[in-house]
Amino acid sequence: MAEASPPEKVENLPMVQRENSVGGQSDEAGLLSASMFVDACFFRFLVGKGGITKQMLEKDTDVSLQIPSPKEAKQGKYLVIQGESQEALDNAMHQVNTIINQAIKSPQFQYSHFVSIPLALHPQLLESVKAFQKTVLEFDDESGMSNKGIDKSIFVKHTTFHLTLLMLKLWNEELVQNAADCLQKVTPRVHEALEGSPLTITLRGVDCMKGNPAKAHVLYADVEPNDQR
Known part of the structure; x- marks a missing residue:
C-alpha cells in the first residue's frame, strides 16, 4: 500500500x-x-x-x-x-x-493511498514501456510539438510502473493500520483463489484520466479484459 x-x-x-x-x-x-x-x-x-x-x-x-x-x-x-x-x-x-x-x-477530499500490483518486475513489459515513450518523444520532435510540454521528465520512472487496484482515503494512522491489517488478512485468500498460478494482465493502448483528451494531464495504460487469470 x-x-x-x-x-x-x-x-x-x-x-x-x-x-x-x-x-x-x-x-x-x-x-x-x-x-x-x-x-x-x-x-x-x-x-x-x-x-x-x-x-x-x-x-x-x-x-x-x-x-x-x-x-x-x-x-x-x-x-x-x-x-x-x-x-x-x-x-x-x-x-x-x-x-x-x-x-x-466528496471529490474535494482527496485520496491519500492506493493499493497496486507492481509491474516493474517484468523486463519485457518495461522494454515495451520504454519503446512507447521513445516513440512519443520522437514523434514530438518530428511534429514540432515540443513546446506543448511533452518532455522525457513527464514520464513516470520505470521502476514505479504499477497497476492500481484500489484508491483509499485514510486520514489518520488508525485507518492506515486498519487497511494494512485488512490486506494482510485477505492475502491467503487471494493465493488460494489463484491456486498457485500467475495472474495474467493484458495492457493495451492508453487512455486519459479525465474526459476531455485536450485537457488531459495524466495518461494510463488500459487493462484489456480477458478470460485468463
Missing part, C-alpha cells in the same frame, strides 16, 4: 469514526457542553466557505460550536458544542458526523 493522490472513483474502506463526547456538563450560564474529537482535515468542511456551514449548523440545532483554528488543529482537536439541552447536543453531534461522512465522499 502506498501514499498517493491518483484517480478518482473507487470505493473507500468503511469509515472508522473516533468520537469522544461528554454530555451533561453545564457552565455558569447553565449551558450543557459536549466535546467530539475531529481529525484536522475535516474542520474546513465544518466551517464551510465564509463560515456558512457552521452558521447553518448552529442555527438548525440551536447550539454554539467552538472550532479550533487550523494552527491549533494540526493533529486533530476536540470540537466543543454548547447548547441548552442534551437533545440539542445530540442533534448537533449527529449533524457533525453527517457533514464528515459527506466530506469523505
Whole structure:
C-alpha cells in the first residue's frame, strides 16, 4: 500500500469514526457542553466557505460550536458544542458526523493511498514501456510539438510502473493500520483463489484520466479484459 493522490472513483474502506463526547456538563450560564474529537482535515468542511456551514449548523440545532483554528488543529482537536439541552447536543453531534461522512465522499477530499500490483518486475513489459515513450518523444520532435510540454521528465520512472487496484482515503494512522491489517488478512485468500498460478494482465493502448483528451494531464495504460487469470 502506498501514499498517493491518483484517480478518482473507487470505493473507500468503511469509515472508522473516533468520537469522544461528554454530555451533561453545564457552565455558569447553565449551558450543557459536549466535546467530539475531529481529525484536522475535516474542520474546513465544518466551517464551510465564509463560515456558512457552521452558521447553518448552529442555527438548525440551536447550539454554539467552538472550532479550533487550523494552527491549533494540526493533529486533530476536540470540537466543543454548547447548547441548552442534551437533545440539542445530540442533534448537533449527529449533524457533525453527517457533514464528515459527506466530506469523505466528496471529490474535494482527496485520496491519500492506493493499493497496486507492481509491474516493474517484468523486463519485457518495461522494454515495451520504454519503446512507447521513445516513440512519443520522437514523434514530438518530428511534429514540432515540443513546446506543448511533452518532455522525457513527464514520464513516470520505470521502476514505479504499477497497476492500481484500489484508491483509499485514510486520514489518520488508525485507518492506515486498519487497511494494512485488512490486506494482510485477505492475502491467503487471494493465493488460494489463484491456486498457485500467475495472474495474467493484458495492457493495451492508453487512455486519459479525465474526459476531455485536450485537457488531459495524466495518461494510463488500459487493462484489456480477458478470460485468463
